[in-house]
Amino acid sequence: MKLIVKSIFRDKTDHVTVYEPDTILEVKDKERAADLISRGLCAEYKGKKAAAITLGEKASAEAEAEKAAPAEKAEEAPAEASTEGTTSKTEEAE
Secondary structure, eight states, rough: OOOEEEOEOOOOOTTTEEEOOOOOEOOOOHHHHHHHHHTEEEEOOOOOOSSSSSSSSHHHHHHHHHHHHHHHHHHHHHHHHHHHHHHHHHHHHH
């Protein structure tokens, strides 16, 4: 569903992205679209202008990428910790 932003607001998932008035959004989640409309932040857009931002599909891909990133960091963390522990023991021996 296409929406047009009526009042400036922040993204509910990343809290950093700001949506400016007159921006066209493509919202994949019907409940989220209804919520934005009911709160007066957006209105349904019937025009032919292409959406500048897609909410829902893109957000899911970013969420999956974020889930994968902490797993990679978790694998690296023990290696770094064991290296630090070895350094400390060597320093203590000197």
